[in-house]
Amino acid sequence: MRHGNVTDLAEAPAEPSKIVVQGVSLRYAGATSLARSNLALDDVSLHVADGEFIAIVGPSGCGKSSLLRLVSGLLAASSGQIRVGGKTVQGVHHSIGFLFQSDALLPWKTALENVAIGAVLGGRGQDEARDRARVLLQEIGLGGALDKYPSELSGGMRKRVALSRTMAYEPDVFLFDEPFSALDAQTRIHVGNRFLRILENLKQTVIFVTHDIDEAIALADRVVVMTAAPGRIAAEFRIDLPRPRDYYQSRLAPGFSEFQGQIWEVLRHEMQGVLGHER
Numbered sequence: 001m002r003h004g005n006v007t008d009l010a011e012a013p014a015e016p017s018k019i020v021v022q023g024v025s026l027r028y029a030g031a032t033s034l035a036r037s038n039l040a041l042d043d044v045s046l047h048v049a050d051g052e053f054i055a056i057v058g059p060s061g062c063g064k065s066s067l068l069r070l071v072s073g074l075l076a077a078s079s080g081q082i083r084v085g086g087k088t089v090q091g092v093h094h095s096i097g098f099l100f101q102s103d104a105l106l107p108w109k110t111a112l113e114n115v116a117i118g119a120v121l122g123g124r125g126q127d128e129a130r131d132r133a134r135v136l137l138q139e140i141g142l143g144g145a146l147d148k149y150p151s152e153l154s155g156g157m158r159k160r161v162a163l164s165r166t167m168a169y170e171p172d173v174f175l176f177d178e179p180f181s182a183l184d185a186q187t188r189i190h191v192g193n194r195f196l197r198i199l200e201n202l203k204q205t206v207i208f209v210t211h212d213i214d215e216a217i218a219l220a221d222r223v224v225v226m227t228a229a230p231g232r233i234a235a236e237f238r239i240d241l242p243r244p245r246d247y248y249q250s251r252l253a254p255g256f257s258e259f260q261g262q263i264w265e266v267l268r269h270e271m272q273g274v275l276g277h278e279r
């Protein structure tokens with residue numbers, strides 16, 4: 001495994017969870033818009049098992065993106081600890097791949113070249129990287145667009161290229177921050193299904209942030225609901241719907257609407273807090 005700037009905890013006991021967030025708080029220096037002082041996250045603890053897919057939902061501004069930035073090492077916690085694969089996170093490292101709302105493809109590179117960059121960053125040689133990129137793009141249904149530039153692709157196609165680039169990196173852990181929120185409903189179903197097929201096969205550890213409860217239930221093994229700012233964990237729901245799932249059809253499965261109702265109940269309570277505060 002490649003671990004860049006990750007500290008080795010040789011004396012630490014065997015780690016049962018792939019991702020451990022332990023008593024993490026985050027203060028942004030100089031922030032004034034936060035509800036209570038400048039606290040964005042307040043004593044958040046979260047364990048994610050190896051191969052588990054969790055989704056995080058919560059009111060806007062509750063700290064979901066901040067939490068992902070902490071796990072990715074882009075940001076350091078004010079207090080508490082984060083471990084990935086048993087090692088304390090200190091700075092960005094190669095064991096983690098992320099995909100954010102904006103796809104950030106290089107406009108002067110083709111789809112194939114954009115994906116190959118991910119494989120090169122993941123440690124592959126140039127030729128191998130291109131082969132890997134070709135396979136990944138074929139898998140996600142873009143075999144006919146390998147030599148197209150981002151400006152020649154639709155939003156859904158660009159999203160699939162960006163997703164393939166993250167895959168090409170071969171991380172141990174995937175972090176997704178509302179990756180499909182900019183897509184229209186139909187494209188989202190199409191891309192969401194491709195995404196589910198690939199991730200269900202990979203069986204990698206995933207944290208997926210979304211504001212869409214239905215999306216969270218359709219994708220995840222467990223849905224974690226956060227409180228309004230400063231973010232804490234409000235509730236967790238184990239989603240025992242059978243796999244493989246369909247991004248859209250699984251919403252019609254028995255049990256889905258019960259999860260929807262229970263999660264919405266927690267969120268509604270949190271949103272009331274937010275709206276009440278603004279009044």
Ligand SMILES: Nc1ncnc2c1ncn2[C@@H]1O[C@H](COP(=O)(O)OP(=O)(O)O)[C@@H](O)[C@H]1O
Pocket residue numbers: 028029031033034040058059060061062063064065066067229
């Ligand atoms: N770089 C930053 N500097 C100061 N405050 C920030 C910064 N990034 C986010 N915040 C604040 O931290 C809180 C949590 O933000 P964020 O993690 O983006 O929430 P979410 O992703 O749940 O919408 C918000 O109040 C936001 O304004």
Ligand SMILES: [Mg+2]
Pocket residue numbers: 064065066177
């Ligand atoms: Mg966010």
